[in-house]
Amino acid sequence: MNDFDQTRREQEEGILLRAGALFILNDIADHLAGYHAARLMVDPHSDDMSGEPALTAVRILGSQDQILVLFMYAMSGSGTLPEVTSECLRNLTGIPTTLLPAIIGRFKDTKNSAILVGLYDLLLEHEEGPQALDFLEESLLTLSDLDLYHYLVIALMTRREAALTNLVLRSARFETDPGKIDLLREILALFKGDPAVSDTVARLAKRSRKKPP
16 A cells, blocks of 8 residues: 555545544534534535535534524535535525525536535425426426436426426426436336326337437
């Protein structure tokens, strides 16, 4: 093992120890753990890839309903980690709906898929029901990341709510991307008990068989 690998291994072990210690402290003294979690959220030594131990700190604060701290981090302009921001967003399902437009405006143009997943989870799991359906429908039409598109379609369809299913079916009418059409056929085939879904699957099948001019 070279010096770089050794240093990296020691850093990873240190990160795991700090995250684990925070979990233990939360079981023993949750009030004190909240302070340490807030400090670790902005720790400059958090791992850029995993987000730890800041990611664990967010989960601790979320379990304590320390929503203002998470909202502040999510809306910060710089120095934030995508995985940590995503987890913050995922924990904001209880915020007033009047704040959602500001959050959407902050992140709608981001290219980071982790952040967008957190945003979609926030909008779909909000305690007052799914929010910003127009934004979600626009995302279906404009996403180019197939993995993220797959995630969003699955998230919408598995809720089995008519309004969300209709978002997917409406967007399918206008879809021309071959990769997205294939994903739609694969996912919607799991929900063919709905006549409207079955009809859409049949239409997509015909479209996908068309040869390019």
